[in-house]
Amino acid sequence: MGENTPVLIGAGQFTYRGDPAASPSPTALLKIAAERAALDAGIGPAGLAGVDALAVVGYTIDSPGSKRGMIPHSVNPPASLARQIGADPRWSVYSEMGGNTPQYLINTLCERIARGEADLALTVGCEFLGSAMKRLGKGLSFDDWIADEPEDLPAPQRIGDPRAGSTAYEIRHGLSRPINIYPIFENALRARDGRSIPEHQRRMGELFARFSEVAVDNPEAWFPTRRTAEELVTVSEKNRMIGFPYPKLLNAIMEVDQSAGVIIASERKARELGVPEDRWVYLHGCADAADLWHPLDRQDFHSSPAMRRTGQKAFAMAGIGLEQVDLIDLYSCFPVAVEIGAEELGLSLDDPRGLTVTGGLPYAGGPGNNYVMHSVAVMLQKLRARPGAYGLITGNGWYLTKQSTGIYSTKRPDKPFEREDPAVLQREIDALPHPEIVERPSGRGTIETYTVVHKREGPFLGIVVGRDEAGRRFAANTPDDPGFLAAFEAQEQVGRTGTVRQADDGQTNLFVPD
Structure with missing residues (x-):
């Protein structure tokens, strides 16, 4: 074990619930989360000036095909944030799209630290559609959001897979949005298992009712409201059907104002900064991969080889089994993401450990690509309170497409951090057979x-x-x-x-x- 062993030393979250006319700009949201992470680490906001690696999670308004380009924001979020916190990082990136991104960035930054390519890293993200859409709807100005944003910044370096989630053929038929695509997985899973529609609706309601109960105790949750299973699945004026079989309350809510960030250091740097060791949390295992990229290419619509195999790789790297995990947060944009994720990892839906530490995307909040940063932040707090316990986190991007897994503990690893090249696992998945597609059937x-x-x-x-x-x-x-x-x-x-x-x-x- 060398002094380059990466360790998470701080995490911070912020949820804005005030007047949308006075809402923080995207860069301000990033800064607030970064400063809270610095305070959590005990290095204070001034300690952020030493960040030499910076990764910002991509905003959903920058996703391919987004129609929200009228919302002003920095042309280079990492550079804008670096100026705000007084940092001059040697490596600075802005991610492509995907709910797996925070875990993927943490995996990447830990690898860079282990290789000696960075000493103090910050990864942070936010979502601001809650106030932005209200400003647009009311015709309010965005001048305060761009007042301090330089206009001469170069385009940021991007990281991640830039491919769009759907083909033109899929898009023509409506397979272009999560609220349209996740339901086709849910209905396939129900049919595979032979459940009736009422039985399956009840099963989804019971699953997400347990998630809502966790959100009630999460001070940063967007909807800290306890919901019954019946309430979640009963269609009403306030819970209209979105995409069958999902009423509104079973959908992730992206129109929120939330930010979260994590600070990672080498052990050497953590000691130099005076971070107490009882604040340290290690990434023991991790893996990243994507299923066959487009929905129509999948082997079926009720499984995820990438979820299964990233889980296997992460556990192998950590040297533990699922039975040794104490805390779990499965990505939860829609019920089927949890159902398939649990099945691929060998979990039951009523596992007594629970399947979320935050309350999940529909209730804790679905801040675009940055939800998993919030689950990591909560996981750090819970693991610090239970020294030696292990926590499992999964992230999912596009349409059960991109998968990232992380296993955490305060326990110091007994071997160096060595992340397998994701390309190795990806080649295995890409070689899996899949159906032939016909675009003009008759x-x-x-x-x-x-x-x-x-x-x-x-x-x-x-x-x-x-x-x-x-x-x-x-x-x-x-x-x-x-x-x-x-x-x-x-x-x-x-x-x-x-x-x-x-x-x-x-x-x-x-x-x-x-």
């Missing part, structure tokens, strides 16, 4: 999975993923008659046969059930 077909997407006024879009008679996979839409769509989501559709052809628009496919 003739008989069978529904593999599906969803019905709703507006406030009711259902308006039916999406089908099916197989033709040759076993090739296709995407299609259904007739858009509201009565048809209401009936379509009222009964199980997986396995139903019908006819698929080109729609009248010449761009999409139309599936008409028998």
Whole structure:
């Protein structure tokens, strides 16, 4: 064990609940979280000037295809933050999109520290859509957000996979947003297990009711409200259906104002800064990989080889088993992410250890790509209170696509930090077989999975993923008659046969059930 062993020394969070007209700018949110992390480490805000590696989690407004470009923000968030905290990092990056990103950045920074390429690192992120969308809706100015932002900054160095989450073919059929795509996984999982729709709705409600109970005790939670299982799944005026089978209360909420950051140091630097060892938390195991990139390429819609294999790699690196883990936080944008994540890791949904330390994205808050930074911050506090215990955290990006896993403990590792090159695992996953895709199917077909997407006024879009008679996979839409769509989501559709052809628009496919 060398003096370059990486150790997490501080973490900070911030949730803004005030007047949107006075809300902090994105850079201010980052700074607040960074300063709180510095105070937590005992180095004070002035200690941030020594940061020599800085990684900022990408804002959702910078995601491919985002229509929120009218929201002013820094053209180079890492550079803007560095100026605010008085740092001049040798390595500074801004991430691509994905809810796995905070864990991925922590894995990367720990590796850089272990290699001697950095001594004091900061990774931080925020989301500000809560106040930003209110400002837009009320016609309020953003001048205070950009008053101190330099206009002459170069574009930031990016880190991560920049590919969009969906193909043009998928996008034409509505498979372009999390609220449209995660439901197709959920419905496939329900059908695989042979549960009725009411039974499965109850199961999802019971799962996320337990998450809401954790959020109640989280002082930084966006919705610290205890919800019953029935309340979560019962469709009402305040809990309208979004994408079947998910009412609003089962969806991650991105319109929040939250930030979180983590400070990582080498053991040598932590001692030099005088950080007490009872504040130290080590990353014992980690792994990163992505499933076959686009939804239609997946082997099926009820599993995640990347979740399973990143978990296996992280446990192998840590040298422990799942039974030795005391605290768990599974990524929870929608119920199916938890359900599949638990299954791939060997957990039951009612594991007595619980599956979240924060309350999850729908209740603690779904701050874009930065949720996992909040779960790491909470995990650090809980592990410090239980010296020697282990904590497991998973992060998930795009559509059960990008996966990152971390295993933490205050216990000092008994071997050097050695992260396996993610490309090794990625080659294994990329080599897995997957169905052939046909973009212009014609003739008989069978529904593999599906969803019905709703507006406030009711259902308006039916999406089908099916197989033709040759076993090739296709995407299609259904007739858009509201009565048809209401009936379509009222009964199980997986396995139903019908006819698929080109729609009248010449761009999409139309599936008409028998």
